[in-house]
Amino acid sequence: MTRYTAARTSIRTASIMVIFTLMFTSMMSLTYRATRPAIEASQFAERMRLMNEILPAGAYNNPLLDDYVELGPTPELGLDRGGRIYRARRDGEPVALIIEVVAPDGYAGRIQLAVAIDPTGRVSGVRATNHAETPGLGDYIDPRKDKERARPWINQFTGVSFQEVGEESWRVRRDGGVFDYRIGATISARAVTMATGRAARFALTHHVALFDAKAGSRLGEVTE
Amino acid sequence: MSARLFSFHGGVKPEHHKNESAGSPIRPAPLPTRLIVPLRHNTRAVAVCRVEPGQTVLKGERIGDAEGVLGTAVHAPASGTVVEIREHPMAHPSGLATTCVVIEPDGEERWVPHQPYDHLASDRQSTLNYLRDSGIVGMGGAAFPSHVKLGAGSGIETLVLNGAECEPWITCDDRLMRERAVTIIDGAIILFELIGARRILVGIEDNKPEAIAAMRAAAADCKAPIEVVAVPTRYPAGGEKQLIRVLTGIEIPHGKLGGEYGVQCFNVGTAHAVHRAIRHGEPLLSRVVTLTGNAAQPGNYEVLIGTPIADLLPLMQPKPGTDRYLLGGPMMGFALPDLSVPIVKGSNCIIAASQALFPEPEPELACIRCGECARACPADLQPFELYWYSRSRNFGKAQEYHLFDCIECGCCAFVCPSHIPLVDYYRFAKTEIWARERENTAASQARDRFEFRNYRIEREKAEKAARLAAKAAETKAKLAKTGEPVAIEKGGDDKPAVSSDDPKKALIAAALARAKQQKAEVEARNTTDLPPETAAEIAEIDARRKSLDLSSKATSTASSTPNQASPPSVESKLPQANDAADSTGTAVHVNEERK
Amino acid sequence: MNMRSFRENAYNGLWKQNPGLVQLLGLCPILAISTNMVNAVSLGLATILVMAVANLAIASLRNFIPYEIRIPVFILVIASLVTIVDLSFNAWLHELYLVLGIFIPLIVTNCIVLARVEAYAAKNDPISSTIDGVMMGLGLVWVLAVLGGVRELIGGGTLFSGIDMIFPSLSPIQVFGDGYHDFLIAILPPGAFFALGCLIALFNWINMRAAARAARRPKPVTAVSDAEAASAG
């Protein structure tokens, strides 16, 4: 075998590297193209399943996932970079707002929640969409992980009205409120409870503006 | 009396047990039937024997000459006959033998002619040589030659006289100071004059008030600036470096002698021996030994060097229950492996040990790193770390933690709540490291010599090749004249050892070859190939002719080695490596005078 | 490809050179996802797929890859394959993807894939490389299954939790009943280290006993019979 100089070796390795890169990158992009429709369909189905968990399927009849408004950064809901609010209507009448809210003070960081609230401030359902709470300890906020399968903890918010409970009592029992928590994992419960309360108050104060906004529009500053 | 005292870190206060023997005055021990005088003083220094079996010697006659830097002379402790010169166990924990001169005393105590030595009239070096030839070594235990100490350093400010005697049970220095304070002070003044110090400090532990009083009385009578200082009783205050620290505040690092720091320390016993040597011309023939322990008659005896210890035991009448005898104090001494070993210049005490006085240690438990040992260590070491690394044979780490600063005083093991024989681990690690150093030195020496030999063989081959090439060139030149150039050129190329393309090299090779050839004309050409194949044959057939044949080869080998072109660095490396080994060894072995 | 080398591959992957217990490669995913058995096994299966395909691809292409750039090329191949697996799962096995979604990209960072590619596939023929990939993957799977099972059992008192997300007809087993106090530390990261440490200790103990027994027995045990014993157990 002949001895290569540095320059010749560089050219050789670089060209082989390029061939491999092009080959495998093309394979990746082809796969990406081939799978995109199926992935989007799956994601859509997944979102709808979540929506239907917190809002009964028959309660609305508008295309829920298309009827949303974009929110700008809203510290009140813990949304640093904005989020979406979906609007459920039945025959054009407002039924509920589905608000993405973030509880920043979870035991293991941020907890993302989807909260469905009707215009009177009554909670229709809450789900944790993303969290990293300690497995076996704080992850009971996800009903699939909750050991009390018959009566998941997070379902206690269903049907509770923010107006009736009052802001002072919208806390876990340990802090003097009305909501249960699990022993040893107060922080997770406290975070979810407080975030749900904030979402309810937000829905209560802003529901007119939110329902009136054009679908897909972006609300910069939500005002009264 | 107003001297400010300093303190050293650590130390312990064991029960001192001095009263057993301190009350009895020094008595001469009876002359033994045989004196066994070792020619070795310590692990490093051996004297050269200058007597023969059957020779008659006088008391004080020199029987061994000083050799080496650390050597001192050895003398006959009594007049009599040299019976034999043989290997005999020595006073060493190993119980190994060393060369000893065995003398049968005739009991007449005839002295060799001797007269006082005027050190003031002689120059310094000859006085030091005189002391060396009088066999003066440190009497504290390590037997370090006094002339070496006296010769080291200049501008010494303070002469420290060590009368601290901190080990429990030992009282020989105490008695010596009580009874011979004047001679000690006189010896100290001689030393003082020899090193040109500005003051003398005598350090005595405050549990020896009689000795302090006697020394003060003696000091008061002379003009030299002597101060007798009572130092707090705390083991190891009698360690040379600890005492210097206490008296002057100076700390002498490991491997250094006091001379570099303006202070020098001698044992009171040494001062006494110096007095005998200078004022009376008597070499060091005897020393005071404390016999104590589990004994009915503990006391102090003036014992001739070379007296077997077994001969001394009846003097103290050991009580029943005595199961072994310790040489030295209980903190640093060792159990005698053999009772026939002789008293040497460093032997200060023999303790009859019983289970009641020196019980078996409790079983060793795990180290809990409580740090007691570090608190007790007078060398400011971290004994538990040293233990950890010595135990796991991680010697590099142990040295990083200053293993060789350990003076083996035993304080750490004394206080250890887990009853770990810490000092044993350090001794093990130290000797192991020395052994490895020796092995490494030997290995690198062997490697160098092996490489040099290979180089030499290569060179010889090359020279042979060059010779052949030169011959070929000659032939070529001859042939060139006759006009056959092509074939010869090929022949030249066939010898790769001489690159004929470089004219200079060829010239050198030719020159070398010429020189070689002249020499080689008398040589048998085929010797290199000869030996392996035909050796046996030749040996059987014609020893005479064979040896003739080979003799020329051997001489050529021998002569080629030193004379010819210097090889790359190997020759120059060899002596250096040896020197380095010697100096590290020396540094490592320097012990401290202690009692 | 003969039976003998197949057995050797199997023995190496499942026991002797087990990636989880001996090579200790890919500790990050092993420790992170072994909180329960279902997650652990699922990721293990995805790893098998990636390892088999990656080994096959590299072994086929090995003669075209210069020594100097082998590592970037290997990583490129592995990363592409993992992306393809990830996308395919998302598109066509969406249920499984929901469980494994976040773990599949982790396979790229799993050193075991790169290690086998470098140590085996780059030097051997495609078929035995594929088998090596599968066997190493299976070795990882059983370790993951044991680890996940133990942690889940001690930490939560259940087994197969989350299986209903893959097979809706099945449900987790409550082993210790309701009164069990979850020993949370087993599920938390420290538990992963403890459990793996104990498993490795057990593994070494078994090996030492086997070695001791082999030493006592006059006839030495061959590697093949050991492999059988291992795969049977």
Add this chain to the structure above:
Amino acid sequence: MMTALLIMAGIAVVLGAALGYASIRFKVEGDPLVEKIDAILPQTQCGQCGYPGCKPYAQAIANGEADINQCPPGGEEGIRHLADLLGREFKPLSEEHGVEKPKSVALIDEQTCIGCTLCIQACPVDAIVGAAKQMHTVVEPLCTGCELCIAPCPVDCITMEPVQETVETWKWKYPVIKIKEEA
């Protein structure tokens, strides 16, 4: 899509070229491993390993030609050190290469020696001095105990004497941990 491909290709060119360049320019010459192995070997130069000296054996180990258990003078400890250095498993000394013996030095019986110089040529470290027809002597501190001088001697006047322990070479023993069961 094209952008992605181009970016990847760009990265590939740069990295490929850099690696190729580095592989030529930063090549490490020489083998420090041989030196490390050689430092562990006892330097007896006895050749029991099957190589003509310790350095060649070190070279052979580094090249993977020789096993680590072929050096009897190094003994078990030496094998352990080699195993540590090379990350291999310890294995007992290979019997075909000899057995571990206590360190010895050669001793020439001065009465028998005929001065043939054969041993002088055999000694790998030039530790034997003497000339033809003169009695030869082993320079004891230099002798590595390799035994290579024994075979060539025509009159069998060389014997190996174990090195005696002296006060200088004496070592303290490792403290034996005494565990006494009480009660």
Add this chain to the structure above:
Amino acid sequence: MIHSPYIRKPASVSSVMLTVLLALIPGIAMYVWQVGAGILVNLLIATIVAVAAEALVLKLRGRPVLLGIGDLSAVVTAWLIVLCFPPIVPWWITVIAVLVAIIAVKHLYGGLGQNPFNPAMVAYCAMIVAYPSLMSQWPPAGGLDFQTQLGLILGGMRDIDAVTAATALDAMRTGLRTGAGTIDAVMTQPTFGTLGGRGYEWIALGYLVGGLILLFRRTITWHMPVAFIVGLASTACLFWLFNPAQFASPLFHLASGGAMLAAFFIVTDPVSGATTPRGKLIFAAGIGILAYLIRAFGAFPEGIAFAVLLMNMCVPLIDMKTQPPVFGQRSRKLP
């Protein structure tokens, strides 16, 4: 062959450990007086389990069993574990904790003297992480009779929430986090006494007395307790001066939680702690500072255990870097 020194000081590990146990008694007495005798039940359980586990492991490891138990170190570990735990913790938590400490933390690392971590603290951390709810149930001082405590420990009673209260540290933390107001407002809750937790401040005093006994007997040196207290108090003081409404006073921090127990009995563990004098100061001060930071900003109300473990990890480095200069190597050669 036995070598010098041939004489030894009459000291032993078991006498050291015995002194530690005796010094714990004032604290335990205060515990019984203020909170109830339930703690004694757990102490008994822990002692038995510790000795049994120690004996078992020593037997398995082929070590002399009696010698190992005789050093009493297992008992000290057991007592410290129980004294860190809530006194009404179920018996099986005590058992698991002791087993973790003796088997996993001590013997898996090689037994007494070889464990890099404080066994009692590892056991505490393992349990608070594993059973956070049960480990945060503290009985209010004088609130529970012995019968109830026994029921809780032996597992008869389930409704634990009803009878327990938060510790002072926990209440302080929750109070401040939920915005109940300032320190002063929180301190009016019945959990609090004059300085720390009601009743529990007396126990801290008991430990202080025991600690002084240890100091007096020279079982421990002054370095660690002083450095720990100074570290904790000065950090607390810094924050307190910065904002007295939101950060509790140094005295509160010293008197509540396990501060006093830690100062004299836990950070002073010789095996897992630093050994050089300067190292001891750094080690213990580090624990004090970390403990405060974890208390104030961490996820758990009490941070000493975590702080101890974190500093345990630094011990080899600390000991290496704080070696005192050896004799003759001091910078000043002349006084």
